Amino acid sequence: MAxxxxxxxxxxxxxxxxxDGRMTNVELARRVGISxxxxxxxxxxxxxxxxxxxxxADVDARxxxxxxxxxxxxxxxxxxxxxxxxxxxxxxxxxxxxxCHMLNGEIDFILKCVAPDLPTFQQFLxxxxxAADNVASVKTSLVIRGAKDAPGVPFEVLEARLAEEx
Numbered sequence: 001m002a003x004x005x006x007x008x009x010x011x012x013x014x015x016x017x018x019x020d021g022r023m024t025n026v027e028l029a030r031r032v033g034i035s036x037x038x039x040x041x042x043x044x045x046x047x048x049x050x051x052x053x054x055x056x057a058d059v060d061a062r063x064x065x066x067x068x069x070x071x072x073x074x075x076x077x078x079x080x081x082x083x084x085x086x087x088x089x090x091x092x093x094x095x096x097x098x099x100c101h102m103l104n105g106e107i108d109f110i111l112k113c114v115a116p117d118l119p120t121f122q123q124f125l126x127x128x129x130x131a132a133d134n135v136a137s138v139k140t141s142l143v144i145r146g147a148k149d150a151p152g153v154p155f156e157v158l159e160a161r162l163a164e165e166x
Contacts, residue, residue: 009032025039025043058151065116066114067115068120069113069146070114072129073138073140073141074135075137076136077136084108087108090133098112107139
């Protein structure tokens with residue numbers, strides 16, 4: 001089920017759930033203009049198709065004591081697929097790593113990390129990340145403040161593009 005095969009109601013369901021994943025099916029159905037039973041069937045189909053991967057609480061890391069956020073740019077010594085996959089598997093095991101993305105260009109991966117304090121992050125950096133097999137270099141940037149943290153996708157852009165194509 002690709003985004004082009006979704007009808008406007010499916011896309012609206014996704015947009016509404018992206019904004020508030022805790023709403024009841026009855027409320028969701030009201031917002032998208034259909035009755036509850038077909039709305040629930042559509043949600044289940046979107047889940048089964050993998051378009052809805054899960055439901056999560058948006059927690060405030062700083063209020064929970066995670067004062068440090070760092071982006072780590074990692075370069076590997078070797079970039080064979082097995083080496084890339086091995087690094088990705090290792091990154092998934094590190095609790096401080098919240099996101100891991102492989103990039104094209106001078107660096108191989110960018111990691112978004114959180115830690116309660118700088119010593120904890122430094123211990124991870126020197127004891128785990130830079131010591132990991134195949135890691136050639138790591139450059140880090142400490143986040144001073146965030147101006148935007150919008151999860152998901154901009155449905156308004158998708159709707160505008162689909163309107164232009166129609």
